Amino acid sequence: MSSPNQYFVLIVPACAALLGMAMIYCWSRLRDHRYLLWIASGYISTAIPLGIHSLMPNEHLARWTVPLSTMYLFGVWALAHGVAVRFGGRSAPRLAGTIMFITLGGLFYFSQIHDDLWLRLQILGWSLALLIALPAKSILLSSRTRPIPLAALLRASYLTTLLYAFFRALALTTLIPREIQPDLTQSGFWLLMLAANMFISIWIALAILTSTAMSIVQTLDHERSQDPLTRLLNRRAFFEQVKKRLERYGHTGWAVIICDLDHFKIVNDTWGHAAGDRALKEFGALLARTVRQDDLAARFGGEEFVLLIRSTSLHTAVLVAERLRSSAMNLHIPATAHTLTASFGVVQLNSNGDINQAIEQADRLLYEAKHAGRNKVIWKAS
Structure with a gap:
């Protein structure tokens, strides 16, 4: 692997991990915004396997498929669940658990019993897209008595992530040859996917943190304007x-x-x-x-x-x-x-x-x- 590519593939998961830690810090100061902890878990849980996969040759992938895929699945669901909680919704945890269980079963079979990297990529790609799609209804159709700051931007960010997840799964199906070359994680396709991941991750993080900051400002202004006992204006x-x-x-x-x-x-x-x-x-x-x-x-x-x-x-x-x-x-x-x-x-x-x-x-x-x-x-x- 060339040195520039090696640095690049490490930058993407490192950025995701840093964004996750930033959200954990925000959550530690704002405990009532629990969605930040879910989204932080999503960033960190996907950053670890993404970094390992990016540096691992194909012949070693089968051995680590199940533990690394578990982190991918949980991380993507946690991210979607966090956004859903931000809108006052939920992401069907039981259905998510069922999808994860079936996915890990398939990945175990095609890694430990019948080694097939191409099928593993298909199973994981489509499963991640389904997990992101679970809270779609509660996010896109949610209505709250108290509007969320930047709600339209948050919905657009989620929709972009959802469309990208299905596009990535489709690309894995149509663009990756059945006989995968040994340098998949060093290919232009993989680097392009990492770049897209980094762009979307930063976009969502900025949207979430900006919305949270505006919520805090609104809350402080509301409290500053309110009589604490009667909740009327002061x-x-x-x-x-x-x-x-x-x-x-x-x-x-x-x-x-x-x-x-x-x-x-x-x-x-x-x-x-x-x-x-x-x-x-x-x-x-x-x-x-x-x-x-x-x-x-x-x-x-x-x-x-x-x-x-x-x-x-x-x-x-x-x-x-x-x-x-x-x-x-x-x-x-x-x-x-x-x-x-x-x-x-x-x-x-x-x-x-x-x-x-x-x-x-x-x-x-x-x-x-x-x-x-x-x-x-x-x-x-x-």
């Missing part, structure tokens, strides 16, 4: 979203509702802060169920909540507040005998309305409701 995120809504839709057709739980200190003092947290969670969930797609709900702190809702009239906004007030009284707070009530201040924005002034005005109306006996809704146009 004050900072509320004003950011309000600005976007008003810039997009204008100032008209909006109403601000401020609400505050009545006698909330009694809940904490009588039944403990755990009961108080539960009350806040239940009320926050009520607000989340009430708001629509363009509406906003936020916890400003303590037991105070603010809503910006699409409302064509003050009357409509008041009806929403009244419905919330009535629903709050029906909330069940475990381990307490407390009936939850809330007071509301409602302001309708006009074309010249300022959101900060509207919130201040709604806040004053809220305290009027408190002084008027609580569990009331008081309103006024901005």
Whole structure:
């Protein structure tokens, strides 16, 4: 084997192994992204036999067929399974196990009992293609409530890998002569296959790692914008979203509702802060169920909540507040005998309305409701 070719065939599995180790490192820092560990296992499990095969002469291949093919089969399935897990799907592990068992049985026969390298290549090539195809439905047709960053790129990467696997199997069937020459692993076909493997491996790795990084950024941004207890927007995120809504839709057709739980200190003092947290969670969930797609709900702190809702009239906004007030009284707070009530201040924005002034005005109306006996809704146009 010439020196340049020898270096090249070692570069490809070395790159795959390094990509696998990089994903293991990422997984060690991001344990909830378990698909990274599967994909890393796939890279490393295929890199080892690929490197050995690339340096091994044909006359030694039969002896190592079963152990090396086992690593190939597991590695390819792990890679496909990892991508499927990324999309919230699965890759039929029982069917995969059946394919592996039948494949290894055939490889054992044609290596230890009746040595036939050409048939071994066919069996392994088509089996690898089938393993990659197992999660095709869950990957290509998956739909999730929370979209995956770069989902289209990930699907394209998987589809490219799938097509390449079947093309490689077909090429092994049509381009490799029945009587294989001793220098197969040094041939131009083998080098071309290694180059394609390296290109696809790097492409998939970059797509997976980029998608993961974007998921982390989205999660951090989501957590930075969320109240940790109620999962509603926090004050900072509320004003950011309000600005976007008003810039997009204008100032008209909006109403601000401020609400505050009545006698909330009694809940904490009588039944403990755990009961108080539960009350806040239940009320926050009520607000989340009430708001629509363009509406906003936020916890400003303590037991105070603010809503910006699409409302064509003050009357409509008041009806929403009244419905919330009535629903709050029906909330069940475990381990307490407390009936939850809330007071509301409602302001309708006009074309010249300022959101900060509207919130201040709604806040004053809220305290009027408190002084008027609580569990009331008081309103006024901005």
